[in-house]
Amino acid sequence: MNSFSYLRPGDVTSALQHIRTPGAKFIGGGSNLLDLMKGGIEQPVMLIDISHLPLSEISAQPGGGIRIGALARNSDVAAHPLVRRNYPLLAQALLAGASPQLRNMATVGGNLMQRTRCGYFYDTAFDACNKRLPGSGCAALAGRNRNHAIFGASEQCIAVNPSDMNVALTALDAVINVQGSHGRRSIAIADFHRLPGETPQHETNLAADEMILSVDLPPVPFDEYVYYLKVRDRASYAFALVSVAAALDLHLGRVTDVRIVMGGVAHKPWRATAAEAVLRGKILSATAVADAARVAIDGAQAYGQNDYKIELAQSAVERALLHAGDLS
Numbered sequence: 351m352n353s354f355s356y357l358r359p360g361d362v363t364s365a366l367q368h369i370r371t372p373g374a375k376f377i378g379g380g381s382n383l384l385d386l387m388k389g390g391i392e393q394p395v396m397l398i399d400i401s402h403l404p405l406s407e408i409s410a411q412p413g414g415g416i417r418i419g420a421l422a423r424n425s426d427v428a429a430h431p432l433v434r435r436n437y438p439l440l441a442q443a444l445l446a447g448a449s450p451q452l453r454n455m456a457t458v459g460g461n462l463m464q465r466t467r468c469g470y471f472y473d474t475a476f477d478a479c480n481k482r483l484p485g486s487g488c489a490a491l492a493g494r495n496r497n498h499a500i501f502g503a504s505e506q507c508i509a510v511n512p513s514d515m516n517v518a519l520t521a522l523d524a525v526i527n528v529q530g531s532h533g534r535r536s537i538a539i540a541d542f543h544r545l546p547g548e549t550p551q552h553e554t555n556l557a558a559d560e561m562i563l564s565v566d567l568p569p570v571p572f573d574e575y576v577y578y579l580k581v582r583d584r585a586s587y588a589f590a591l592v593s594v595a596a597a598l599d600l601h602l603g604r605v606t607d608v609r610i611v612m613g614g615v616a617h618k619p620w621r622a623t624a625a626e627a628v629l630r631g632k633i634l635s636a637t638a639v640a641d642a643a644r645v646a647i648d649g650a651q652a653y654g655q656n657d658y659k660i661e662l663a664q665s666a667v668e669r670a671l672l673h674a675g676d677l678s
């Protein structure tokens with residue numbers, strides 16, 4: 351591991367001043383960053399420990415909805431009464447992620463920013479990883495790509511975003527509130543994570559000098575007919591091969607609103623808007639769900655070892671919707 355300085359600033363203003371130091375990084379729970387540092391993938395010159403700053407509150411907002419502090423731990427968010435009652439999809443997704451010990455450490459900000467789990471990114475013995483060494487190539491394209499993307503990839507990178515939480519946040523129209531040297535701004539979650547394109551080293555649109563302060567969830571009608579389905583190699587503890595956040599708003603059996611978002615299939619949570627359109631306004635039925643699931647995989651492209659993911663994604667979407675709509 352490289353040598354680095356460690357700071358524990360007393361407030362957000364001071365943390366934001368220090369993050370302007372080139373090579374400085376925030377550390378929340380440390381459950382991703384420390385692994386990356388031990389592997390030599392991340393080499394910060396300064397660690398700014400923000401874990402103790404007062405940004406862990408979860409509160410109801412005046413117009414409805416809730417605000418979740420960026421330093422709220424994943425386990426606390428999943429257990430919070432407001433989350434469980436109004437956003438059960440988020441609680442389900444969080445509880446499907448990692449292990450209890452990790453969820454006790456992991457923060458919301460860190461989860462949003464966690465990096466891909468592509469083996470070539472993690473293993474510095476491989477030279478070809480455009481994400482780690484821009485311009486070096488992508489070993490996964492013709493290599494071990496069983497866990498890799500089937501949507502939105504590029505010739506530069508076929509890695510996926512590994513988060514469960516981000517999939518649910520996308521279904522729930524989350525907004526990320528951030529602050530940097532140019533002040534505060536809010537970023538819709540759909541615009542927060544990036545597709546790899548020509549610059550896979552940039553996974554989010556957060557600027558280097560910005561800190562995530564909180565996440566807002568607007569009032570949404572998805573508090574009853576929801577289901578987070580995670581398909582993985584081990585039920586106890588593994589990243590998603592494919593996951594689906596399915597949310598339905600039903601009125602007398604008719605779908606008045608719907609969200610279908612897939613995880614483990616792209617560089618960012620992948621919202622299946624065309625599949626949603628198939629269901630919107632229809633009476634929910636097994637046939638309508640199967641039609642939507644077929645549309646959800648339109649445009650999917652696999653790379654050999656991950657060919658299975660296309661069929662898996664279709665059946666996962668179908669199963670998640672059937673569960674969400676109490677049809678299974």
Ligand SMILES: Cc1cc2nc3c(=O)[nH]c(=O)nc-3n(C[C@H](O)[C@H](O)[C@H](O)COP(=O)(O)OP(=O)(O)OC[C@H]3O[C@@H](n4cnc5c(N)ncnc54)[C@H](O)[C@@H]3O)c2cc1C
Binds near residue numbers: 376446463563590
């Ligand atoms: C064995 C293992 C299994 C796991 N399984 C899963 C799983 O199944 N599903 C899943 O979703 N996740 C899983 N994870 C990942 C885990 O959820 C993340 O490591 C965790 O959410 C990261 O949060 P953290 O607070 O520890 O982040 P840190 O490691 O502290 O930081 C991660 C990144 O976020 C940045 N950062 C942190 N806070 C902020 C902020 N407020 N503003 C700006 N930048 C910030 C840091 O600079 C760093 O770049 C697993 C992790 C491990 C080690």
